[in-house]
Amino acid sequence: MKALVSVKRVVDYNVRIQVKSDGSGVVTDGVKHSMNPFDEIAMEEAVRLKEKGKVTEIVAVTIGGAKNEETLRTALAFGADRAIHVKEEGEVQPLTAAKAFAAVLKKEEAKLFLAGKQAIDDDANQTGQMVAALLDIAQATFASKVEIDGDKATVTREIDAGLETLEVDLPAVITTDLRLNEPRYLKLPDIMKAKKKPIEAVSFADLGVTPAAGLKTTKTVPPPARSKGIMVKTTDELVEALKSKGLL
Amino acid sequence: MSKILIVAEHAEGKLNGGVAKTVAAAKGVGGEIHVAVFAADAAAVAEQAAKLDGVTKVLAVNNAANANPVAAVLAPQIVEVASGGYTHVFVPGTTFGKDLAPRIAAKLDVQQVSDVMAVHGPNSFDRPIYAGNAITTVETPAGTVVATVRLASFQAVGAGGSASVETVSVGAAVPTHTRYVKLEAQKSERPDLQSAARVVSGGRALGSSENFKVIFDFADKIGAGVGASRAAVDSGYVPNDMQVGQTGKIIAPELYFAVGISGAIQHLAGIKDARTIVAINKDPEAPIFEVADIGLVGDLFQVVPELTGKV
Amino acid sequence: MSVERDVMEYDVVVVGAGPSGLSTACRLKQLAEAAGKELSVCVVEKGSEVGAHILSGAVFEPRALNELFPDWKERGAPLNVPVSGDDIYFFRSETAAFKMPHLFVPKTMHNDGNYIISLANLCRWLGQQAEGMGVEIYPGFAAQTAIIEDGVVKGITVGDMGVNREGEHKPDFTPGMELRAKYTVFAEGCRGHIGKQLIAQYALAQDADPQHYAIGIKEIWTVPESQHKPGLVVHGAGWPLDLTGTSALGGSFLYHFENNQVLVGLIVDLSYTNPHLSPFDEFQRFKHHPVIKQYLDGGTRTSYGARAICKGGFNSLPKSVFPGGMLVGCDLGTMNFAKIKGNHTAMKSGMLAAEAIAEALLAGGEGGDTLDSYPAKFKASWLYDELYRSRNFGPLLHKFGALVGGALNYIEQNWFGGKFPFTVHDLKPDHATLKLASASSKITYPKPDGKLSFDKLSSVFLSSTNHEEDQPVHLTLKDADIPIAKNLPMYDEPAQRYCPAGVYEVVDEGSGPRFQINAQNCVHCKTCDIKDPAQNINWVAPEGGGGPNYANM
Known part of the structure; x- marks a missing residue:
């Protein structure tokens, strides 16, 4: 069984985000980028499924400019067998990304689409669900446990009410949550080998994808600073204040 | 004028508190606000939704397939209802809404707005990016506006209203590729730091x-x-x-x-x-x-x- | 615990992707190509990416770059802001300063033809050039130890990943690999932790003066356009440090970079004597001086970082070669402190090392020997000449202070062409200069105003520093009792103040003082390893990828 894993290049989670003073966005030039941490979890899961013999081939896919090749190399070092680079220099919003991933999934006849539940840059949390919708296949988001059995998957999902279990027919989209696994450290020899694995470049046109109309961002500002509240003198006053806010 | 459809989240016959906050966001858009309840038997939840201030109509959609909320099952039904002249579809920004809304948006062939934290008008919203380290103002293109609402940004509306409840039958075929198995509350003596209230x-x-x-x-x-x-x-x-x-x-x-x-x-x-x-x-x-x-x-x-x- | 390690062999392994290491790698590939042969070159870098741990002023003299890549402009090297003006100030007090007439500026401080750059970005560019020529660069992997067999350096071992705080293997434990090479080039920068061991083990510094150091603290500001003068270079000496005394020396810089950015910093010599001195707080108050304030007012601070500097220069240069390897750049100590520039000299030293290695390997050499052709090439190059001419600057300052020492330097550089017929030595190592706390006056620093000056933790926040939490503390104490038993009573434990990242604290929760090491804050500046009066702190590399994530520094 073939698994397709989407990986996104994002500003590294350690980097402190700076909003440009003219409100045109956040500073991304010259700052460290790396693979979206949720996508690392998706990669790790794919590799574990392959180690268990459930998956036979892992194909990593990304959409973006030339620099995204780094991210694909990271995916290859994790254990992807090959990679597909959908080349697009401009901004790609979730629906457009989903159309491209759906086209790749179809072409590759992959049974499993694994992706992070969201990217830590736009925090959209949409693409996986959209891929499933476009192909009319099952989705299991926020996965914290995945078991594959033949042409079915049993997925435990972390939802607000607790842990929900779904059974889905394959092909299906599974998006990964933080507790699904702990991604491994990449080994130097694997990074070395990854340099030699194949990356196929395709364009939106090759995939027959027309970008969807996007949201227009008109302004980006830093979050408002919190302001100082009230001071109380005793625990009684504190309890009273909390009760008046409906918090106790 | 805007016509807004809010998808009700509910469990065990109880309307989720997030719906009242989603209504508050919808009121910022202005226009007619309808709440759709998809359930095996929607009556009890519909009645609670009808009380929310600002809601003008509640649509009850009864179907045994709706006994548990499964996005793939709900999405085609919502798309059918939304096609009846709705300009907006709002969903609470809970795991329920985040799972569901993109499935609706993709079916309607529109981008979705995630985590709306302020409403400037029918097509202009604020939403956080980079884990809340930046706030963007976005404008939606033509087409239905599908959005999830960041609950922490809105105060719940009151429950003094009395909207009409209308039972609606929906013909959309629902898929069987996704089956609900069970729901377990997290087993932990102490709530998890990450998700604790x-x-x-x-x-x-x-x-x-x-x-x-x-x-x-x-x-x-x-x-x-x-x-x-x-x-x-x-x-x-x-x-x-x-x-x-x-x-x-x-x-x-x-x-x-x-x-x-x-x-x-x-x-x-x-x-x-x-x-x-x-x-x-x-x-x-x-x-x-x-x-x-x-x-x-x-x-x-x-x-x-x-x-x-x-x- | 013995673990199975993977091994890879290269012709050359370079430790550190800074200007010297990357120049070594590029030059090796160029020479191999010119000879129509292959040389395999691998660079390991402890930062999470090339440039993440690079911090420099920087006014850049392109001499070495012109030699390495004569077509650097076409290749898009990030040298975008030529120096347009040079101001030098002597700060007399917190409000007074006088600007030195240009006539009296020592030649070494002339910056015509130089560029204001981000060295981190230059290194990113150099990394791309190197990879384009086939160099393998592995960021996020820290060289932990040199492999030494029968007295010969055979390569390095990369640090293990997945070891918990107690030193036990976690489920994701991944042993570090051995990278073996015919020659290993150490380019770790100032006070490299392996370089330090090699200097000791091979007694490389036995004929040299002690190395001298400074700590450089730098911030990047975005300022209102009306206050921005692209290309203007402002250097200063004096307040808040000494102008005429010698107990706390150093200098300041303020460079007008591109995109309304101003780079501002203070360099404090680690030969300072008062244990109450805090370089960080000196820098914070320095920014309130009217000369500096006029440029920063109304701006926003966007980055913060710190790094130790090797400033001993010519007199402190250790021997550069040993069997199987060599030191280059600041790991060796090639900075020209009279120019306050070390980037072009670091690059040049790396290129010279590469030339020596390429000659040996391309002629069929097997490596492992002491490559004396490197110091020979060094001696015949402009690098030697330049460092020789500047050899007296540091010692003159240490002996006579910024004003008189500076004047003597002016005489030497401008009248004698850097060639006084004598050499001034400074033989006291920086860790031995502190006076007792009881014999030193307390320094009360003003509270940061949150506009121009800030506290340490909010500063470290801007360096995007991170370390995996569950790993052994990488700031090791040879004797855990010294900080409280000796350093505290004698010197009021100066680590609390010289560390620019708040790593060290003495806390007292009622049961007596306790020495707290907040290793997660460490920006890898190495000051503690240098200045601790007991030489009790040993900086070792943490898990690869940890440390600051500097952009544009």
């Missing part, structure tokens, strides 16, 4: 692992998760998976107690989305008081046990 954190002023007991006792009394500042973790008082802050966890509880925490910027970055911050510290100059909603200057070893006794 209430969190109590201790800092280095606790002085030792043993002294952290006052924090745990208080947290257990109010059903809170327990966190710690980096300084407390570095001092070895608690394990590092309890660290709240920049390189540890970013959390957004409704209520956060910072006990004996001075408020280093790293820690503040980790709690910036907390709804209400309570600070207890013996140093009146501690930076934590600059951001706390309620501050109490005092000795934590006296104050916290006292609080535990009073709540």
Whole structure:
């Protein structure tokens, strides 16, 4: 069984985000980028499924400019067998990304689409669900446990009410949550080998994808600073204040 | 004029509290607000939704397939209802809504707006990016506006209304490729730090692992998760998976107690989305008081046990 | 615990992707290509990416770059802001300063033809050039130890990943690999932790003066356009440090970079004597001086970082070669302190090392020997000449202070062409200069105003520093009792103040003072390893990828 894993290049989670003073966005030039941490979890899961013999081939896919090749190399070092680079220099919003991933999934006849539940840059949390919708296949988001059995998957999902279990027919989209696994450290020899694995470049046109109309961002500002509240003198006053806010 | 469809989240016959907040966001758009309840038997939930201020109509969609909320099953039904002249589809920004909304948007061939935190008009919204470290204003293109609503940004509307309830039959075929198996509440004596509605954190002023007991006792009394500042973790008082802050966890509880925490910027970055911050510290100059909603200057070893006794 | 390690063999392994290491790698590939042969070159870098741990002023003299890549402009090297003006100030007090007439500026401080750059970005560019030529660069992997067999350096071992705080293996434990090479080039920068061991083990410094150091603290500001003068270079000496005394020396810089950015910093010599001195707080108050304030007012601070500097220069240069390897750049100590520039000299030293290695390997050499052709090439190059001419600058300052020492330097550089017929030595190592706390006056620093000056933790926040929390503390104490038993009573434990990242604290929760190491804050500046009066702190590399994530520094 073939698994397709989407990986996104994002500003590294350690980097402190700076909003440009003219409100045109956040500073991304010259700052460290790396693979979206949720996508690392998706990669790790794919590799574990392959180690268990459930998956036979892992194909990593990304959409973006030339620099995204780094991210694909990271995916290859994790254990992807090959990679597909959908080349697009401009901004790609979730629906457009989903159309491209759906086209790749179809072409590759992959049974499993694994992706992070969201990217830590736009925090959209949409693409996986959209891929499933476009192909009319099952989705299991926020996965914290995945078991594959033949042409079915049993997925435990972390939802607000607790842990929900779904059974889905394959092909299906599974998006990964933080507790699904702990991604491994990449080994130097694997990074070395990854340099030699194949990356196929395709364009939106090759995939027959027309970008969807996007949201227009008109302004980006830093979050408002919190302001100082009230001071109380005793625990009684504190309890009273909390009760008046409906918090106790 | 806008015509807004809100998808009701509910469980065991009870309307989710997030719906009232979603209605508040919809009121910012203006226009007619309808709530659709998809259930095996929608009557009880529909009745609760009808009371929400600002709601003009409730649509009840009964179908045995709706017994449990499964996005793939709900989406085609919602798309069919939304095609009846709706300009907007709003869903609470819970795991239910986040799972569902993109499936609706893709079916309607529109981009979706995630985590709406302010409404400027029918097509202009604020939403956070980079874990809330930046706020963007976005304009939606032509087509239906599908959005999830960030619940922490809106105050629930009241429940004094009386909208009409209309039972609607929906013909959309629902898929069988996704089957609900079960739901288990998280088995943990203490709520998980990351998802807890209430969190109590201790800092280095606790002085030792043993002294952290006052924090745990208080947290257990109010059903809170327990966190710690980096300084407390570095001092070895608690394990590092309890660290709240920049390189540890970013959390957004409704209520956060910072006990004996001075408020280093790293820690503040980790709690910036907390709804209400309570600070207890013996140093009146501690930076934590600059951001706390309620501050109490005092000795934590006296104050916290006292609080535990009073709540 | 013995673990199975993977091994890879290369012709050359370079430790550190800074200007010297990357120049070594590029030059090796160029020479191999010119000879129509292959040389395999691998660079390991402890930062999470190339440039993440690079911090420099920087006014850049392109001499070495012109030699390495004469077509650097076409290749898009990030040298975008030529120096347009040079101001030098002597700060007399917190409000007074006088500007030195240009006539009296020592030649070494002339910056015509130089560029204001971000060295981190230059390194990113150099990394791309190197990879384009086939160099393998592995960021996020820290060289932990040199492999030494029968007295010969055979390569390095990369640090293990997945070890918990107690030193036990976590489930994701991944042993570090051995990278073996015919020659290993150490380019770790100032006070490299392996370089330090090699200098000791091979007694490389036995004929040299002690190395001298400074700590450089730098911030990047975005300022209102009306206050921005692209290309303007402002250097200063004096307040808040000494102008005429010698107990606390150093200098300041303020460079007007591109995009309304101003780079501002203070360099404090680690030969300072008062244990109460805090370089960080000196820098914070320095920014309130009217000369500096006029440029920063109304701006926003966007980055912060710190790094130790090797400033001993010519007199402190250790021997550069040993069997199987060599030191280059600041790991060796090639900075020209009279110019306050070390980037072009670091690059040049790396290129010279590469030339020596390429000659040996391309002629069929097997490596492992002491490559004396490197110091020979060094001696015949402009690098030697340049460092020789500047050899007296540091010692003159240490002996006579900024004003008189500076004047003597002016005489030497401008009248004698850098060739006084004598050499001034400074033989006291920086860790031995502190006076007792009881004999030193307390320094009360003003509270930061949150506009121009800030506290340490909010500063470290801007360096995007991170370390995996659950790993052994990488700031090791040879004797855990010294900080409280000796350093505290004698020197009021100066680590609390010289560390620019708040790593060290003495805390007292009622049961007596305790020495707290907040290793997660460490920006890898190495100051503690240098200045600790007991030489009790040993900086070792943490898990690869940890440390600051500097952009544009």
